Amino acid sequence: MIAPPPELQTPGAGDFAGHDLLEIAMGPHHPSTHGVFRMNVLLDGETVVKLTPVFGYLHRNHEKIAEKNSYLASIPYTDRLDYICSMTNNWAYVLSVEKLAGLAVPERAEYLRVIVGELTRLQNHACLAGFLLQDMGALGTPLMYAFREREKILDLFESLSGSRMMCNYMRFGGCRCDLPAGWLEQAVKVVAEFDSFLDHFEALLNENEILRARSQGVGVLPPGLAVNAGVTGPGLRASGVNYDIRKVDQYGIYNRFKFRVPLGQHGDVFDRYMMRILEMRESIGILGQALRDIPPGPILDPKFKLRNLRPKPGEAYGRIESPKGELGFYLISDGGPAPYRYRVRPPSLINLTVLEDMCLGHTIADVVIILGSIDIVLGEVDR
Amino acid sequence: MQTPEQIKDRILAAFPGAHLEVIPNGSPANQPSLLLDHAQAREIATFLRDDPELRFDYASNVTGVDWPEKIVKEKVKVRKIIDGVEQEAAELVERKIPGFLEAVYHLYSMALGRGPLIIRLRTGNRTDSVALPSLTPVWRSCEFQEREVFDLFGITFNGHPDLRRILMWDNFADHPMRKDYVPAEEPKP
């Protein structure tokens, strides 16, 4: 085997010198890597012996831009981090700024945040279930059924915030605008239809022999490794660890809603897929309660300042349970109009720490499915 | 929830002679942090992870911060001879606070549902003494995040299994998130 020049060698690949191994770069232009993401995979036949993820292709240095812009100007940039879940990105950032500046949120705004946050979770998990099945070869049918429902949720976002995906909806101390006429009734209808869609979706897929054969026992993540490697979100709960930040931190008004936290037993791809389905059911339950109980009232804190927010010097770390995992923002303020240090804790990046561990010993076809079940969005991995 | 002061006492009980300091936090968030010394940082981290009372088994966030050198002007009272009489007078004195780089770790306990405990590690300066002990052998979640801190700030982590650039391309020379970073000239179309 001809050795590649030193600067192109995968670190650690020299351990296999003398064997007939094939090194493939999967990506960055690849239909199944969920974005511009590269994996250097070292293969023995079709079995993976080493996998190195390479990212940075979508690095836009969001953190440095935020150091030059005001706190308000960073909110549209957070939409573009995990571009599928813009509402929860906004929420994590405004939560951190509210912790830093000591702002309170009125009750109606909290209910609005929970409603759009859970709608975001629904459409994200629908996306994931669809794309995972697409990666398994289901050629688009489950994906398009899921997207048909997702379109209804995106239409709701458009009539509320003005844009389907880059919503720019939350502000420090509340939400930007109130519900237009008829939105609540439309949302109740969409949620009811989503419930019956999930029944049909599960009937379509859950007992499918191909899905089960390809995903059960594949990509097992032991719970001890998951905790130590910082995996959060549905991937962690599929391994059996009961840690949902909505229950642990009880940020916002989540302590008022009754919902269960589904847990998996095996930590394989099938468990991660079922996690998303079960979490969608729980989100529908939360939405039903929130849409029923939302009170009238103001949506912005009376002390709300739109321009020129200058929190006192200090720091704060705020985190939420985004559909991908723990999304946190660490802000250091020096009293000026822009943050001194602005850091995004990206769940997709940290969930990728164990990608190699999960893929070793499996075939290259499984690598695509395992990556799909981790649920990454490159906007968040690279920022 | 245990405060950093209580945790500091518990660590000092296990590691007598360790240099620890509680750094207060000015914001309403009420999240003060614990500054650790390099010498026993990894042992203290292992203790934080394994101690049955603390069990900080989850390192959530690893951040780098750049604190450049600051010149602080202070009024200092000095005894001077003015018009033949020794008096106290106020003089403006410049004091240089040396710059350093910092790594901040946010720790949570999944087993006990507690958190956050914030740990800080500071380098000697921003130029030649930029090494810190890596906490990746203790918490695997620090692996990619410490690589990112190395890439964007220039802190080298001793003991990291695979320290190389993660977000910038491999032959990139500078550290973009430093405060004195000047981006390269864009090529004219």
Added chain:
Amino acid sequence: MLGLGILKGLIETWRNFQGGYYDPARLTTVQYPEEKLPPQENARTIPFLVYDGADPLAGMRCTACSICAVECPAHCIVIVKDTVKKPDYLGKMQFHPKVFDIDMAVCMECGVCAEVCPFDSIKMDRVFELSSDNRSMVLQKLDLAKSNDYFRQIHPVEAAAVDAARAEEQRKAQAKKDASPVPTVP
């Protein structure tokens, strides 16, 4: 029995296929550009400048205060103030912009400029068919100027609220003027 799961799935697919012939919920394709989706009240794309009346330059509400240029996250607005003042809807003399350029290639359509404007002069448009045959996407003052009638047409609820607020301001200013009339030289 092996294959029962796939069979159940195929029944679902058959239901969807059949439903496509008589159930409108199954057919979600809109034959664009012959058909278009009904526009939403709140939908936003690129910003535009509002003017009252028929003349864009005389009726333009913008006073070149540059708050939108300062707050824009993408820094895509360039404003140069003119030296001549002209009266606004309350009769007060205000500056107006000589140059007002927005680079639409940089604009991220976030709406912050419309949110911070104190004079209700920059609002979000709804057009998305913006393809052109040259590379420049810089829109200048006259390209951006659209009348208040257009604003009422695309965002009826918001325009009605803005008009009502401005009418109220005008009424209050008039009432103040009537209460303390300026003495005229006899």
